[in-house]
Amino acid sequence: MKFDAIAPGVYPELIYPEYKSTLRRGPVQSALRIVAPVPTTQNIAPSPRILLPHDMDLTAHGEGEPLGEKIVVTGRVLDEDGKPVRDSLLEVWQCNAAGRYRHKRDQHNAPLDPNFNGWGKMMTDDEGRYRFVTIKPGPYPWGNHDKAWRPAHIHFSLFGNVYAQRLVTQMYFPSDPLFDYDPIFQSIPDLAARQRLISRFSLEHTVSDQMLGYEFDIVLRGRDATPTGI
Numbered sequence: 001m002k003f004d005a006i007a008p009g010v011y012p013e014l015i016y017p018e019y020k021s022t023l024r025r026g027p028v029q030s031a032l033r034i035v036a037p038v039p040t041t042q043n044i045a046p047s048p049r050i051l052l053p054h055d056m057d058l059t060a061h062g063e064g065e066p067l068g069e070k071i072v073v074t075g076r077v078l079d080e081d082g083k084p085v086r087d088s089l090l091e092v093w094q095c096n097a098a099g100r101y102r103h104k105r106d107q108h109n110a111p112l113d114p115n116f117n118g119w120g121k122m123m124t125d126d127e128g129r130y131r132f133v134t135i136k137p138g139p140y141p142w143g144n145h146d147k148a149w150r151p152a153h154i155h156f157s158l159f160g161n162v163y164a165q166r167l168v169t170q171m172y173f174p175s176d177p178l179f180d181y182d183p184i185f186q187s188i189p190d191l192a193a194r195q196r197l198i199s200r201f202s203l204e205h206t207v208s209d210q211m212l213g214y215e216f217d218i219v220l221r222g223r224d225a226t227p228t229g230i
């Protein structure tokens, strides 16, 4: 079954020529339905013990404060009926304020920050809410085409409540001038669906004089699903 049969235009084109690597890796045959060998309705229920002390504060991984704008990101993970997805594991990863990932394949001519790794994880609470503190990531060049720069974004992995729900997506920031030029963002056909990838500035979640707040809700399925597979 194609994703489009569920929510037209919400999921990215698997082969989107402007996003060049999809030409090499995009599937050329239809997807097959897999009969799962294990129950897919069973809650993963990961133990909170897998969380390390600073997993929810990406600014606390070094000996000092990382460079850049400290922010807090929060939101709720919901199913297609708007019900909270509780006790669910989320992982996030991102580049630093200068637009550099701590990864050997990232050779972008921008500095690494000794006080910033760029990864974290957390669990949703009874309301399906997650929250983490980080540094606002910078845009970075990625070589897809001339002047190809990614809009600032944070990668999310969501396990949902069962293994078969595991999804990845990207969160963006409001009013980024690079949206119109980014083939990854544009590979999602539906305009309203693309907008659901953009976080909202939140005065409510802004913390006094410490950091601005951004809110990003994630809907796993259904008409209001957050685009995933990006």
Ligand SMILES: [Fe+2]
Pocket (backbone or CB within 6 Å): 150, 153, 155
């Ligand atoms: Fe990225």
